[in-house]
Amino acid sequence: MPENTSRTSDEGADRDSGPVDESGASVILSDETGSFAWGVLAKRHPSLIQQVRDAFPYGRRQHAALDALLDEITNGVVEPLAPSAHDHGQWAEWGRGHFGRPWFDAPFLWAESYFYRRLLGAVEYFGTGPWQGVDPFAPFKQAELRTAVVDEELGALDALADVSADERATALLHASLWGNRADLGFRVTEGDPAPGDATDGLVADDAAVLWQLLPAGAGSTVAVVADNAGRELIPDLILIDHLLVHRHAKRVVLHVKPSPYYVSDAMTADVVDCLRRLTEAPGEAGRIGNRLWEAVATGHVEIRTHPFFCAPLSYAEMPDDLREEFAAVTLTILKGDLNYRRLVGDRMWDARTRFADLTAYFPGAVAALRTLKSDVIVGLEQKTLDALERSGRAWRTSGTHALVQVRRQT
Numbered sequence: 062m063p064e065n066t067s068r069t070s071d072e073g074a075d076r077d078s079g080p081v082d083e084s085g086a087s088v089i090l091s092d093e094t095g096s097f098a099w100g101v102l103a104k105r106h107p108s109l110i111q112q113v114r115d116a117f118p119y120g121r122r123q124h125a126a127l128d129a130l131l132d133e134i135t136n137g138v139v140e141p142l143a144p145s146a147h148d149h150g151q152w153a154e155w156g157r158g159h160f161g162r163p164w165f166d167a168p169f170l171w172a173e174s175y176f177y178r179r180l181l182g183a184v185e186y187f188g189t190g191p192w193q194g195v196d197p198f199a200p201f202k203q204a205e206l207r208t209a210v211v212d213e214e215l216g217a218l219d220a221l222a223d224v225s226a227d228e229r230a231t232a233l234l235h236a237s238l239w240g241n242r243a244d245l246g247f248r249v250t251e252g253d254p255a256p257g258d259a260t261d262g263l264v265a266d267d268a269a270v271l272w273q274l275l276p277a278g279a280g281s282t283v284a285v286v287a288d289n290a291g292r293e294l295i296p297d298l299i300l301i302d303h304l305l306v307h308r309h310a311k312r313v314v315l316h317v318k319p320s321p322y323y324v325s326d327a328m329t330a331d332v333v334d335c336l337r338r339l340t341e342a343p344g345e346a347g348r349i350g351n352r353l354w355e356a357v358a359t360g361h362v363e364i365r366t367h368p369f370f371c372a373p374l375s376y377a378e379m380p381d382d383l384r385e386e387f388a389a390v391t392l393t394i395l396k397g398d399l400n401y402r403r404l405v406g407d408r409m410w411d412a413r414t415r416f417a418d419l420t421a422y423f424p425g426a427v428a429a430l431r432t433l434k435s436d437v438i439v440g441l442e443q444k445t446l447d448a449l450e451r452s453g454r455a456w457r458t459s460g461t462h463a464l465v466q467v468r469r470q471t
């Protein structure tokens with residue numbers, strides 16, 4: 062059955078059976094057959110188990126654990142982590158009310174996040190044996206870095222050397238934005254999204270505000286919360302280099318995931334792979350790679366991680382230490398679809414709800430750079446929404462549209 066991925070704002074605001082609180086928008090569940098969320102749990106997750114199984118010479122114990130996980134997510138109920146797991150207590154708390162019930166009844170965000178935690182458990186990522194720390198998604202991430210498309214994308218940087226700083230800034234921001242389409246989880250079931258026209262595909266564009274927040278020479282610190290490795294992280298790194306070279310930022314903190322997540326999410330090892338890929342490239346790409354390598358050594362780029370990045374929670378629930386980090390920077394740039402869902406809340410909002418209102422809790426100015434790959438969307442003008450709905454396309458979920466939304470510090 063095709064995934065039902067396009068709906069009107071009115072349907073969106075009240076169609077789901079998820080809990081509705083004073084926000085008036087229901088939490089997205091996965092229990093409606095044919096919905097996007099249902100498709101992720103019913104199709105994407107089982108395919109992913111198969112892909113991971115095929116990518117490694119796992120032993121009998123891991124195959125049995127993957128079999129059990131597949132059976133549980135398709136026919137069973139949510140089981141807790143083993144009491145011996147290092148994070149058993151944490152997930153017992155986060156999952157209260159969901160254990161013993163069908164996976165499809167849990168909030169979509171929670172179910173996905175817990176699925177990735179369980180997949181890591183099945184392949185013994187957190188164990189003490191030989192598979193400890195072996196990223197089950199590494200083969201997919203590494204294969205992507207070796208493609209000719211990456212060579213082409215890096216080669217295109219040479220042509221940017223001659224354009225004005227403003228044009229270059231826009232081109233690099235768009236490369237980072239549209240790089241978010243290069244999401245291996247998305248491709249487990251969707252295939253490569255058709256390349257749309259980058260400008261026509263923007264449903265909201267606050268890029269001018271983003272640049273206003275980062276005037277050259279102001280000594281700013283920018284936090285970039287990364288999303289996918291490979292073809293998304295490379296343009297993110299190139300944008301970071303641009304921010305530093307053109308003095309939009311004096312320092313950039315790059316936040317990555319502490320463990321494998323949502324298939325291709327970037328971890329420190331992926332930053333290293335991308336930096337190496339850049340430094341080994343000819344021309345401008347190689348120069349950027351060398352500058353970034355040096356910038357890490359001198360502290361102008363700092364790589365950080367936090368367990369919260371793999372938590373099944375909205376940023377509204379972030380812990381105090383992370384809140385203080387974001388409060389201390391000039392601007393936080395959140396990359397990607399999942400970060401957007403966590404920023405505004407994984408709910409069927411009326412698409413015209415103001416982005417600034419939903420992100421008012423965020424400690425400091427915040428920018429979302431995201432291609433649209435799930436039902437959540439806010440901050441649209443009525444006329445934009447009308448045109449999107451008239452198109453009859455699955456614009457919310459197909460990755461053909463994107464947004465730059467910014468909220469200044471309040």
Ligand SMILES: O=P(O)(O)OC[C@@]1(O)O[C@H](CO)[C@@H](O)[C@@H]1O
Pocket residue numbers: 101173241244246247288289323396397398399400402434435
């Ligand atoms: O955060 P990302 O990498 O941009 O997207 C994550 C994603 O692939 O995963 C979810 C479904 O599994 C959707 O939110 C989205 O399509």
